[in-house]
Amino acid sequence: MLTKKPIPFLDLVLSISEATDLIDSELNNHNKRVAFTSLNIADSLGFPNNFKYNLIIAGLLHDIGSFSLKERHETLDYNYRPEHPTNNHSYIGYILLKDFNPLAEIASIVKYHHHFWKDIEDLELPETLKLSAQIIHIADRIDVLIDKNRDVLSQVNDICHTIKKGSRVRYKPDIIKEIINLKNKEYFWLDATSQPEISTFTDKLGYLPLDFEIDIIDKFANMFSHIIDFRSPFTATHSSGVTATAEFLARAMDFSDNEAFMMKIAGYLHDLGKLAVPSEILDKAAGLNNEEFRIIRSHTYHTYRILENITNLEIINSWAAFHHETLDGNGYPFHLTESELSLGSKIMAVSDIFTAITEDRPYRKGMNKKDSLKVLNNMVKNNKIDSNIVAKVTENFNEISEERKKSESRAKKYYKEYRSIFEGQPT
Numbered sequence: 001m002l003t004k005k006p007i008p009f010l011d012l013v014l015s016i017s018e019a020t021d022l023i024d025s026e027l028n029n030h031n032k033r034v035a036f037t038s039l040n041i042a043d044s045l046g047f048p049n050n051f052k053y054n055l056i057i058a059g060l061l062h063d064i065g066s067f068s069l070k071e072r073h074e075t076l077d078y079n080y081r082p083e084h085p086t087n088n089h090s091y092i093g094y095i096l097l098k099d100f101n102p103l104a105e106i107a108s109i110v111k112y113h114h115h116f117w118k119d120i121e122d123l124e125l126p127e128t129l130k131l132s133a134q135i136i137h138i139a140d141r142i143d144v145l146i147d148k149n150r151d152v153l154s155q156v157n158d159i160c161h162t163i164k165k166g167s168r169v170r171y172k173p174d175i176i177k178e179i180i181n182l183k184n185k186e187y188f189w190l191d192a193t194s195q196p197e198i199s200t201f202t203d204k205l206g207y208l209p210l211d212f213e214i215d216i217i218d219k220f221a222n223m224f225s226h227i228i229d230f231r232s233p234f235t236a237t238h239s240s241g242v243t244a245t246a247e248f249l250a251r252a253m254d255f256s257d258n259e260a261f262m263m264k265i266a267g268y269l270h271d272l273g274k275l276a277v278p279s280e281i282l283d284k285a286a287g288l289n290n291e292e293f294r295i296i297r298s299h300t301y302h303t304y305r306i307l308e309n310i311t312n313l314e315i316i317n318s319w320a321a322f323h324h325e326t327l328d329g330n331g332y333p334f335h336l337t338e339s340e341l342s343l344g345s346k347i348m349a350v351s352d353i354f355t356a357i358t359e360d361r362p363y364r365k366g367m368n369k370k371d372s373l374k375v376l377n378n379m380v381k382n383n384k385i386d387s388n389i390v391a392k393v394t395e396n397f398n399e400i401s402e403e404r405k406k407s408e409s410r411a412k413k414y415y416k417e418y419r420s421i422f423e424g425q426p427t
């Protein structure tokens with residue numbers, strides 16, 4: 001049942017950040033290591049906890065705007081520098097995070113995480129922002145310079161030499177001075193190649209000021225639904241449609257207000273695992289090969305694994321992550337059966353299918369009422385989805401469609417604004 005207990009925000013961000021690194025095995029927890037190295041630099045410089053807290057979150061999310069394998073790969077080159085001021089992952093990350101108030105400051109850090117020091121030094125920005133962006137920038141470049149297949153300590157001299165050459169132009173000189181001070185401290189370099197856990201961060205910080213009250217988790221989830229959907233123009237409004245449908249059906253199936261609220265969050269997050277799928281695959285309307293098909297299908301597995309360790313999100317997770325399970329046990333990835341699936345999970349499955357077939361996609365029109373009900377009823381006949389829920393869809397088809405369209409057109413407006421930032425620019 002829904003509680004008013006806070007959601008452990010750092011846990012949630014950490015899990016999401018792990019998922020975005022799954023798009024390429026070479027990244028191997030890049031985000032977490034950048035967060036850890038940044039924390040160690042800030043520690044060494046004696047910064048207070050709230051500074052460090054923002055730095056960790058920014059470190060974990062710094063590449064959240066990078067959707068494609070191609071761009072993630074490019075950033076692994078030490079000399080990577082965004083070519084365009086707005087059409088690059090730091091700016092996209094900033095745009096996606098900035099409207100969610102608790103992350104506004106973090107969004108700005110993300111925006112500047114590839115900026116050279118000489119380019120931000122004289123900008124009228126808060127000093128803490130410039131410092132944070134620089135620390136992430138340096139931690140990020142250190143991670144790229146380390147060859148993970150070799151002993152890190154034997155590489156320290158070369159890394160420090162390279163970093164030092166960037167002092168003043170690329171990097172803020174006093175931070176580089178601190179890195180050079182850390183040259184002989186083995187822990188710093190061994191930490192930089194470790195696999196940090198949540199406790200790595202929480203133990204160092206103690207009290208965490210930013211845990212979420214349940215009341216704003218829907219706004220967080222809504223923001224994330226855009227990060228999930230905007231990865232591909234084909235699905236730019238999909239989660240919004242699923243959310244509106246699932247919330248409507250939850251009420252129609254006599255869920256309480258609290259439960260309908262939970263359903264809304266589950267709807268926004270149902271495709272969260274797509275963060276682990278590169279946009280190159282999501283952008284293929286057809287013609288996926290077997291491997292690509294398997295990668296896409298694994299998104300619900302990732303949704304489940306991302307959310308499973310988050311306290312107070314257990315029920316929401318089960319509603320979100322089981323939307324490709326079917327009553328006959330032939331769904332994926334857990335092959336749960338009718339008795340193992342809760343009503344909430346069954347509602348999400350119907351909402352996902354309903355939305356997918358009725359919404360317009362850039363490459364095809366949505367189905368009309370008659371055809372979509374035929375599809376849903378066939379699935380009932382084949383013991384795939386729940387008959388009572390489909391009966392509610394049949395009863396309320398026009399109203400649900402209205403709600404779904406309203407919600408998707410809101411998301412479409414936001415998507416258009418987002419795309420307009422890049423209009424006329426190479427993509």
Ligand SMILES: [Fe+2]
Binds near residue numbers: 062063089113
């Ligand atoms: Fe980056």
Ligand SMILES: [Fe+2]
Binds near residue numbers: 062075
């Ligand atoms: Fe990075």
Ligand SMILES: [Fe+2]
Binds near residue numbers: 271299300352
């Ligand atoms: Fe899905």
